[in-house]
Amino acid sequence: MSSHRAPVAAAHGSTDDAGAVTAVALGGRALTVLTGVGLVLGAGVGGVLEPLVVWADAVLVPLPWLRDLLLGAPAAPEVGVVAVLGGAAGVWCWERWRQDVGVVEVSTDGIGVARHGHERFVPRAAVEHVHADGDDLVVLGCGGRQLLRCPADALLRRTGAALRAAGYPWSDDGDPYAGEWRRWVQGRPGTPHGADALLVRRRTALGDEDPATADALASELGTLGVAVRDRRDRQEVRRTG
Incomplete structure (x- = not known):
């Protein structure tokens, strides 16, 4: 049966002092990529913002105040502002993604997951089968009971490696009850x-x-x-x- 336990430090693929716990979480590389993509896309939108607003003002909805504001402002600051907004959107996407996948902790004692403030822990002795089902990490116990299912997404590969390294019965064949x-x-x-x-x-x-x-x-x-x-x-x- 699954139980609850507060997880240890939610680091990116870290281990505790004894080396017994591996914590897998969305790391800074994803944050860098999403922020960079947001900045580039924002700068691109900023570069065509003025003609876009002029077109929208003439064809879709009249926006004279926005048209006059943009046409009266220097182009470089406009691009910079929109680029920063794009970067902020990238950070927001990363934060939502980080919350969705949470933190998976693998130890010789069991498997712990912290996600959206809900923490779960499955003792090692109860685990009989672990596999991926789509983007989900699934832990099964006796009789096929689903002890844990959580969206692991980008964490699946590293979580699977950590589980195999810790001796868990990870299966590459997927769900035996599909x-x-x-x-x-x-x-x-x-x-x-x-x-x-x-x-x-x-x-x-x-x-x-x-x-x-x-x-x-x-x-x-x-x-x-x-x-x-x-x-x-x-x-x-x-x-x-």
């Missing part, structure tokens, strides 16, 4: 008592962009013998033994 998933339909016979209510709440949490609540509800579903995943804005489920 054929058992089916789209969740409320009221379908065979659904454990209480699962539909949790899935309704989870659907609402996903719609509200509340991943912490969605993750917590997925953990509750696990105690009822139901594994859940998201595909094309729909929840899919399977029974676990």
Whole structure:
């Protein structure tokens, strides 16, 4: 059974003093790339901003105040301002990405994940199978129970390497229960008592962009013998033994 434990330092591929914990997180390289792309795109937009606004003023929506402001200002500051805004947008994208993938910690004691303020820990003794399902990291226990599922995205390769190095049963063959998933339909016979209510709440949490609540509800579903995943804005489920 999964439990909760506060993760250690969320460093980029770092280890603790004893070398027993590897923490995998989105690092500074991604921040540099996204910021640089934002700056370049911003500068490009800034370079064509004046003709773009003039065109929009004539063809789409009249914007005389914006047209006059831009035409009366030096071109270089305009490009610089828009470039800085583009760089800021890149930093914002990196921060959202960092929060979405969170931090995965691998140790000889177990696997810990901290994401959107929700922390989970799966003891090593409970882990029977680890694999990637799309961009998700999936940890299974006895009877195929889904102990942990989280979007790892750019962290998958390094997380898989850390798990293999720590001796976890990582499989390159993917989900051994791939054929058992089916789209969740409320009221379908065979659904454990209480699962539909949790899935309704989870659907609402996903719609509200509340991943912490969605993750917590997925953990509750696990105690009822139901594994859940998201595909094309729909929840899919399977029974676990």
